[in-house]
Amino acid sequence: MKREKWTGKMGFILVSVGSAIGLGNIWLFSWRVGEYGGAAFLIPYLLFVFGIASVGLMEEWAFGRSQVKGAIGAFENVFEEKKEGAGKIGAALGFIPVAAVFSIYIFYAIVIGWLLKYFFLSFTGAFNVINIPEYFGTFTGTANTIGWHAVAVIGTMVIVFFGVQRGIEKANKIMMPVLFAILLILVIRSVTLEGAMDGIKYIFVPEWSKLAEVKTWIMALGQAFFTLSLGGATMLVYGSYARDDTDIPSASIQAVSFNFMASMLAALAIIPAVFAFGLDPAAGPGLLFVSIPTVFAKMPGGYIFGILFFLSVVFAGFSSSVSMLEPAVEGFMDKTGFSRGKAVLLLSVVAFLIGLPLDVDMSKFGTWADITTIYVLPFGAFVAAVVFFWVFGADKARAEINKNSNIRFGKWFEPYGKYIFVLVAFVVLVLNIIYGGIG
Secondary structure (H helix, E strand, O other): OOOOOOOOHHHHHHHHHHHHOOHHHHHHHHHHHHHOOOHHHHHHHHHHHHHHHHHHHHHHHHHHHHHOOOHHHHHHHHHHHHOOOOHHHHHHHHHHHHHHHHHHHHHHHHHHHHHHHHHHHHHHOHHHOOOHHHHHHHHOOOHHHHHHHHHHHHHHHHHHHOHHHHHHHHHHHHHHHHHHHHHHHHHHHHHOOOOOHHHHHHHHOOOHHHHHOHHHHHHHHHHHHHOOOOOOOHHHHHHHOOOOOOOHHHHHHHHHHHHHHHHHHHHHHHHHHHHHOOOOOOOOOHHHHHHHHHHHHHOOOHHHHHHHHHHHHHHHHHHHHHHHHHHHHHHHHHHHOOOHHHHHHHHHHHHHHHHHHHHOOHHHHHHHHHHHHHHHHHHHHHHHHHHHHHHHHHHHHHHHHHOOOOOOOOOOHHHHHHHHHHHHHHHHHHHHHHHOOOO
């Protein structure tokens, strides 16, 4: 079967941006900016995201494009080329990042189910009549979430079922422009609220002393590294669908810039409004499910803005969940010869069934989420970096990244990727374990 390709560079960028823009952009980035020095936090963040994380993005894209396969097949090819019979080792290593991303999808689909429920609540005007903090606690971790979880799985399944161009790319070409437009509308409303200036100061006024704190740099590194969906699976399989004439360095700059723009828009849409109504900007995930609904219940015109906000978050969730399911679907198709339809259906059912115990037990949900995001995902990113720059070879890696690009990296890039980036990927893995998550 002929392998599908993205229709062009813009489609490739949009699906990658869609993968990168997830729930972490909505609540985590804005809180970290304020907590770790305001505008001062952006200095290490931008340094890391453009100087380090973008290298990982180019690495995974180029790796996938060079092998025209996802992680399992790509790792297998590279190891087999190095030594006959070593392909099985490569395939086993490639399975790790794919399993990590699929495991994240299992609990992420549950969260999208929560978001779908809250979108429904916003549409019915329920935020004005329910006890919002109490409702979140009585809804999550109960059988009431199962139906919404199923809708989230079905929605993701339908998009991936239609394939690379007609499914994933087409969906992101609709969702991403709408997402940015909604965020812009919400920003205008948020910053014009009485009392919003304190939130704007929280984001932008620099607290330079924070730059002297090691934790600020650690959190900036984690935010930069994980905000681009680095993990050795998603961006690698997306790269495998890229055309040979795709300018990977240029696309990387654009994708990183769009992702940063979305993060800042989300911060400006949320934090000033939270401050305007005297709520806690450091509420974590509760920011989405308690603080924000409370804001819309109190805000003039909150009914409309609530619908828009939760629609944008649902889009961000689906664009990411699609990118988590696709690596497993591609790997399953490659190894079994199953059609896309059969692979999508089987894996979706498996993901839903495994997720059912997590629906009704928040302690199991938390344990599953911690294991996959703190340990397995960063390990997958580290393994991918080692295989690309060390096993595939730094010289070949540089040549693949430079291929058909107007931005040419010199010989210096080889030791940079081989030693600096791989070392940073290892450090991120270690710090993620020590701090219980930095991304």
